Amino acid sequence: MRKIAGAIGLGLTLSAGCLVAAVTASAEPAQPRSLYAPSALVLTVGQGEDASTAAIQRAVTLSCAPRPSGTHPAAAEACAELSAVDGDFSGLAVTESDNGRACTRDWRPITVTAEGVWDGRRVSYAHTFPNNCVKEGATSLVFAF
Structure with missing residues (x-):
């Protein structure tokens, strides 16, 4: 039972790590697509x-x-x-x-x-x-x- 709980805990930790990485990647400032001011x-x-x-x-x-x-x-x-x-x-x-x-x-x-x-x-x-x-x-x- 302990091994199962440990595996579930590890899985949740990995999932949370992926979630943090995904949030961090999307939180980066937007880069301009053009050097021209919009018109x-x-x-x-x-x-x-x-x-x-x-x-x-x-x-x-x-x-x-x-x-x-x-x-x-x-x-x-x-x-x-x-x-x-x-x-x-x-x-x-x-x-x-x-x-x-x-x-x-x-x-x-x-x-x-x-x-x-x-x-x-x-x-x-x-x-x-x-x-x-x-x-x-x-x-x-x-x-x-």
């Missing part, structure tokens, strides 16, 4: 005056580091435009008179948003245009999807 965004276009209540019509993902990717149809160009303004979305838009596009003055608001991370910094951007014509004429490729 990953979710971009939306929605019908409505406010980002929190707009009915989302389209949404895409855009990742720019280490290479352009995502569901955005022109990921490389959009990443290049964002890089040119250091991720400052307000630097992408121009006024209606700057682009020479003639749009009606009807009020059918379109709101664009960007949420995520740019070069390791949290990004949250929203802008409302009076209608789709103004949006199409005033934005870069970043919100052209």
Whole structure:
């Protein structure tokens, strides 16, 4: 009986040792997978005056580091435009008179948003245009999807 108890005790000791080794291995700090700061965004276009209540019509993902990717149809160009303004979305838009596009003055608001991370910094951007014509004429490729 003593031998059985000793064998059971040894088995429990070995199991506990394996458990400690497994916990120790998983407790090591995570190593970065890339040398690049993350740049990953979710971009939306929605019908409505406010980002929190707009009915989302389209949404895409855009990742720019280490290479352009995502569901955005022109990921490389959009990443290049964002890089040119250091991720400052307000630097992408121009006024209606700057682009020479003639749009009606009807009020059918379109709101664009960007949420995520740019070069390791949290990004949250929203802008409302009076209608789709103004949006199409005033934005870069970043919100052209």
